[in-house]
Amino acid sequence: MxxxxxxxxxxxxxxxxxxxxxxxxxxxxxxxxxxxxxxxxxxxxxxxxxxxxxxxxxxxxxxxxxxxxxxxxxxxxxxxSYQTYMEVGTLVGIYCAMALGLNIVVGFAGLLDLGFIAFFAVGAYSYAIFASEQASKFMPFGHYPLPGGSFWIFIIVGAAVAALFGILLGVPVLRVRGDYLAIVTLGFGEIIRILLNNMDHPINITNGSMGIASITPPNFFGISIGSSSQFYYIVFGIFLVVIYVVRKLENSKLGRSWKAVRDNEIAAQAMGIPLVKTKLAAFAIGASFSGMMGVVFAAKQMFVDATSFTYLESTMVLVMVILGGMGSVPGVILGAGVVIILRTQVLTNISNWLSSISADYGISIPPAISPEKMQLLIFGLLLIIFALYRTQGLIPHKNRKVNVEVLKKESAEAALAREKATSGGADS
Known part of the structure; x- marks a missing residue:
């Protein structure tokens, strides 16, 4: 058969x-x-x-x-259930783009980042502050909130601000690696979260633990965007751009430099790869994708506070990368989709099913063992299983196939051209 x-x-x-x-x-x-x-x-x-x-x-x-x-x-x-399905699709797109950004840092460049959610928070607050009345509390000029049309500009602004914070993170951690790098990035993520939670005095910038509400929804040529089905297409469009950029970067000179640094920093430096620029580029570009999606998240939720950007969320994005396959673009997308669908659909439906059984048949099921409340345990078990039996993830990374004969022919032609140019210059 x-x-x-x-x-x-x-x-x-x-x-x-x-x-x-x-x-x-x-x-x-x-x-x-x-x-x-x-x-x-x-x-x-x-x-x-x-x-x-x-x-x-x-x-x-x-x-x-x-x-x-x-x-x-x-x-x-x-x-x-149309809006529910579109909500799931929107969340999958947001986290896929974030996971692809983290994959640049972790999968391509080999820099373990445990505070990646901080860039997501920076992008979200960048839009939330100026798309609400919060900016009027500390800005001496301008009229706030900004109109919904500014959302499209803030997608770029959020990416730029997050990239700047990525560089600020990269500069002090260039001298550390391995476990020390993980500790520093973890501290950075917690610092950003605590700052956002306490920047309500002496100048009220983020409204502290109360968060920022009544964020202006985006609009497109006068059409207000508020439903999950509308945000689905925004996220889908950004997601396609992110995939295109990541695939181009993966096979570019910069992408090859990231992989060389990941495999052996000393050998990469000996080959002339600038470590500082290469690492900073990884932090900045990866952070920019997260910042863009932070803007979308703030516009979609119409409310942000520091509780949405905890260490647990950073860990969840890292789980997506590891589960899918570090360095693998399709693998990371699959990993993000699996994790989000497990969180939002599968575990929730199983919990509802167990609750209905408990109600219909009088079977006592303790709420503490509900699958919805045991997400961390389930994801932890998945990581252990994959670490033992599927170390390269769901879709392992595949190196680009190179035709050696074509490379030899191109190299010989280039050498012949240089030889002719040199002899021509000498004869003249």
């Missing part, structure tokens, strides 16, 4: 037919069972199937965008 199935999947035509059939069946399942979490997850699972098919890269991108931007929202819109 397995041999027959393997032979069947060798044909690209058969793969296309089977994939389309799966998407149709999963979409029909979600349409007929609109409130079924399983049907929703089955449709999302088609993206993972698409990744493993032998399609060309452009076909995979187009198919994935069509499924996520058209098919899934359209079918989900027929359900009363």
């Amino acid at each position: 397995s041999a027959f199935f393997g032979k069947l999947m060798q044909s690209k035509k058969n793969q296309i037919i089977l994939f389309i059939a799966y998407v149709v069946l999963a979409g029909a399942g979600l349409f007929l069972l609109p409130d079924s979490t399983i049907a929703f997850l089955m449709l999302l699972f088609s993206i993972l199937i698409l990744y493993h098919l032998n399609f060309n890269l452009r076909a995979k991108w187009i198919s994935g965008i069509v499924i996520l931007a058209i098919i899934m929202p359209f079918i989900a819109s027929q359900s009363d």
Whole structure:
């Protein structure tokens, strides 16, 4: 049976037919069972199937965008749970972009960062302060809150401010590595959180532990954006940009420098790679992605306070990177999706199911062992299992394949061209 199935999947035509059939069946399942979490997850699972098919890269991108931007929202819109599904999709997109930013620092450059959520907080507060009346409490000029159209500018501002904080973090930690680096970044994350929680005196900048409420929602050509389905497309657009930038950086000169520093700092420095610039670039670029999503988070929630940016959230983003596969872009995306869906859908539904059993059949189930309240235990067990049996994550990182013969030919042609240029200059 397995041999027959393997032979069947060798044909690209058969793969296309089977994939389309799966998407149709999963979409029909979600349409007929609109409130079924399983049907929703089955449709999302088609993206993972698409990744493993032998399609060309452009076909995979187009198919994935069509499924996520058209098919899934359209079918989900027929359900009363439409906004819930879009909320899950929005959170997955936000954390995927954050995890990709952390993957640059941890996966590409090999710099363990335990305070990454601080950049998310910086981006969120950057928009929250000026999109509410909070700015009028300490700004001597201007009219606040700023209109919703400023949201699009603040996406760039949030990225820039977070990148600046990334550089400020990078400068003092350039001399430390390993466990010491982890301790310093952990301290940085806690310092930012405590500062945001206490910057209400002597000048009230962040409103302290009360947080900032009534944040102006974004608008697009006069259309106010407030629902999860609308934010889904904003996050989806930013997410596509982040993936494109990360893939370009991964195979660039800077990306190769990050990997060289990750593998061996001394050897990288001996080859002429500037350690200071390379590490600062990793901190700044990774932080900028988190800052952008912080702006989106503040606009979506319309309220921010320091409790949303704890060490636990930093750990959760790191779990996404490790679970998916450090250095692997598709792996990190899968890891973020798995963690968020577990938190928001699977564990919650299991807890509700156990509660209904307890109510219907009189079975006493202690609330303390509810899966929803045991998230840390479950994620801890997952990390232990993956550390023991799947050390490279769900989708391990694959180095870019290089044709040695082509490289030798290009090198020989370049050497011949230099030789001709030198001899030509000597003859003249």
